[in-house]
Amino acid sequence: MVAELRLERLSRLDLLLELSSLQVRKGACPRAFIYNMSVKQILADLVAIDSVSSKSNIQITDYLAERCRSQNLSVKRLPYTDANGIEKVNLIALAGTDFSETQPGVQLALVGHTDTVPYDLNWTEALRLTERDGKLFGRGACDTKAFIAATLTAVQQIDLAQLRQPLALAFTADEEIGLIGAKHLAEARAIKCRYAIVGEPTSLRPMRAGKGYCLAEVTIKGREAHSAYPGLGTSAIFGAARLIAALERMAAALESETHPAFDPPFTTLNVGIVNGGTAKNVIAGACRFTLEWRPIPGQDPKRLLTLLDEAIAEQTSLDAQFVCEVDAARADSGYETSPASEIVTLLEELTGNSAGTVAFGTEAAQMAALGAEAVVLGPGDIREAHRTGEYVPTSELEAAVTVLARAITRLCL
Numbered sequence: 001m002v003a004e005l006r007l008e009r010l011s012r013l014d015l016l017l018e019l020s021s022l023q024v025r026k027g028a029c030p031r032a033f034i035y036n037m038s039v040k041q042i043l044a045d046l047v048a049i050d051s052v053s054s055k056s057n058i059q060i061t062d063y064l065a066e067r068c069r070s071q072n073l074s075v076k077r078l079p080y081t082d083a084n085g086i087e088k089v090n091l092i093a094l095a096g097t098d099f100s101e102t103q104p105g106v107q108l109a110l111v112g113h114t115d116t117v118p119y120d121l122n123w124t125e126a127l128r129l130t131e132r133d134g135k136l137f138g139r140g141a142c143d144t145k146a147f148i149a150a151t152l153t154a155v156q157q158i159d160l161a162q163l164r165q166p167l168a169l170a171f172t173a174d175e176e177i178g179l180i181g182a183k184h185l186a187e188a189r190a191i192k193c194r195y196a197i198v199g200e201p202t203s204l205r206p207m208r209a210g211k212g213y214c215l216a217e218v219t220i221k222g223r224e225a226h227s228a229y230p231g232l233g234t235s236a237i238f239g240a241a242r243l244i245a246a247l248e249r250m251a252a253a254l255e256s257e258t259h260p261a262f263d264p265p266f267t268t269l270n271v272g273i274v275n276g277g278t279a280k281n282v283i284a285g286a287c288r289f290t291l292e293w294r295p296i297p298g299q300d301p302k303r304l305l306t307l308l309d310e311a312i313a314e315q316t317s318l319d320a321q322f323v324c325e326v327d328a329a330r331a332d333s334g335y336e337t338s339p340a341s342e343i344v345t346l347l348e349e350l351t352g353n354s355a356g357t358v359a360f361g362t363e364a365a366q367m368a369a370l371g372a373e374a375v376v377l378g379p380g381d382i383r384e385a386h387r388t389g390e391y392v393p394t395s396e397l398e399a400a401v402t403v404l405a406r407a408i409t410r411l412c413l
Contacts, residue, residue, distance in 0.1 A: 036156055039401050040136065040394070042067075043149035044129040047138035053115040053176045054084075060114045061089040064148070064171050068093035071155050073169065080173075080184055088173035090181045092190060095155075096166035096412065105192040107165030108411045109372060110404065111363055112148040112199040113175030113182075116140040123388045135391040142380035144175075146392040147199025150379065150400035157405045158413070165412040168193065175363060178330055182366035189370070195343040195411060196372035197404070198364045201380030204396055204403065206347035206355045208375055209261055209336040211268075211294040212301045213361035214328075216308075218243070221323040224278070224285035233283030234321045237276045240287040243324065244271055246311040247291065250304065259296040261357045268359075269293040269304065294359055297334035305331070335365040341373045346410055350403045351377075358382075377403075 037045075049060045065075045073093035082088050091114075097104050119126040119139040126139040136146075151169060160167070168191055172181035185191075200207075220240045225233025251269040258265040269291070276287030291308075295301045305328055315322045337344055344355050355375070360382060364374040379396035 037153075039149050039153040039397055040129070040131070042152050043136060043138075043141065043145060043392075043397065046145040046149055047129045047141055048127050050127055051114050051116055051140065052118050053174055054086075054118070056086050057088055057114045057173045061091045061171060061173075064091055064114070064152075065093070067152055068155075068169060071095075072160060073155075074098045078184065078188065078190060080181075082174065082180070088181065090173055090185055090190070091171040092185075093169040093171075094166060094191075095160040095168075096163035103189045103192050104168070105166065105194075106168040107194050108408065109168040109170050109191065109193040109196040109367065109370075110151045110199070110408075111170045111172065111182075111196055111367060112144045112151060113172045113363065114148070115174055115176050115181075116143065116145075117176050117386045120388045126388075131394065134394050136394055136397065137389060137391040139390060142201045142390050142392045143382070143385035144199040144201065144378055146201070146380055146397050147378040147400065150397060150404055151199070153401045154404035154408060157401075158408050163412050167408060167412050172363060179332060179361060179363055179366060182363035186366040186369040191370060193367060193370050193372035195341075196364070196367035196370075196374040197343070197347070197407065198362055198367060198374055198376045199378040200358070200360075200362050200376045201378050201382045201385055201392070202356075202358070202376060203353075203381050204351045204377065204379055204399060205353040206344060206351060206375045206377045207358045207362075208339060208341070208344045208355040209259075209297055210334050210358040210360070210362050210364055210376060211262065211296055212332045212334040212365065213330060214293045214295065214301050214304065214332060215330040216291045216305065217327040217329065218289050218291055218308075219325045219327075220276075220287045221325070222283065222285050222287070223321070225283040227281045227283055230283055233285075235283050236287040237284040239315065239319070239322050239324070240274065240276060240289060242315060243311060244274075244289065246314070247271065247308070250307045250311070253307075254304075257296070257299060259298070262296060262359065265296070267293055267295045267299060267304070295334055297336035299334075301331040301333045302328075332361060333365050335362075335368045335374055337368075337373045337375060341375075343373050343375050343411075346407060347375055347377060347403070350406050351399075
């Protein structure tokens with residue numbers, strides 16, 4: 001039997017905001033009635049809010065801000081406008097300290113991103129959390145609204161007035177399109193952390209290190225001509241092919257620089273998209289390809305760009321008509337926390353899982369830039385994220401609440 005956690009248009013979010021307004025006007029509100037909700041109820045609320053990266057995340061951060069205030073956390077919004085002119089918000093909530101300092105220091109930060117990838121409009125239940133066979137389905141249910149719901153539920157279980165060390169909750173924007181919100185936090189030096197747990201679906205296995213993520217668009221310019229007279233033109237596709245072959249050799253060379261904690265243990269490189277030419281009988285005047293690479297921790301993420309520049313210079317020396325432009329869109333470094341770090345050993349103890357590593361991009365490197373020894377952890381499997389029918393196992397969601405509550409207790413109480 002299917003059990004559905006439904007949220008009508010006049011949702012709990014609307015009720016939360018109305019009760020908050022009522023409290024301000026009348027000085028009282030039965031907060032415990034609405035705020036002490038189960039982790040599944042909170043997740044249902046979060047899934048019901050459409051927070052695809054292309055849209056503003058103001059609605060979901062309003063919800064999170066109100067829930068945090070209900071637990072007497074100090075809340076600060078850090079808005080910015082994205083490249084498309086849409087307002088986005090990073091939200092920080094503090095317990096055990098406040099925002100009186102320029103860069104508040106905290107013992108532990110729990111970090112979750114509020115945005116999701118788009119969903120197929122044919123998935124009619126994408127914004128309605130649905131429970132079936134021990135799984136909770138919905139867009140963002142796995143990546144990473146489950147972690148956020150577990151965080152809020154864990155905080156409900158803690159007497160924050162008893163904290164000996166400050167705690168921060170950080171909810172970011174635009175993780176799915178380039179870690180943009182977390183980069184804003186790092187650039188603004190918004191907080192200083194000793195430890196950070198960054199929410200991502202890892203099946204509750206603590207991940208103490210991760211590869212970086214880098215991206216570049218490469219354009220080779222040629223000269224169009226009739227294909228019957230190739231000497232009158234310059235094929236951009238042939239030029240791109242030679243450069244791609246050089247990249248393949250670079251990839252092989254980078255395999256000699258290894259990090260044994262990863263599989264594969266070296267920086268990987270991929271040319272995922274190639275576009276060029278206009279017709280079968282026209283010498284191609286332009287060819288573009290997308291290059292991505294995932295550097296191991298400790299390796300300069302721009303190293304491949306240096307090698308690429310050398311390959312372009314070589315091609316230019318061989319052919320004066322070779323013209324190439326590189327637009328390096330991202331160069332995000334990896335992160336690594338010592339296996340002996342207290343946060344690593346604590347999460348290994350609490351989860352019963354040994355620490356591992358991830359090859360996908362996370363916000364851990366930005367938290368490391370804020371001083372944190374960072375670990376990536378969360379309920380759900382990354383292989384279930386971003387797909388129609390995304391889900392988080394109910395048992396892992398509930399276990400995550402216990403893990404996070406105990407982590408707060410051990411590190412901050």
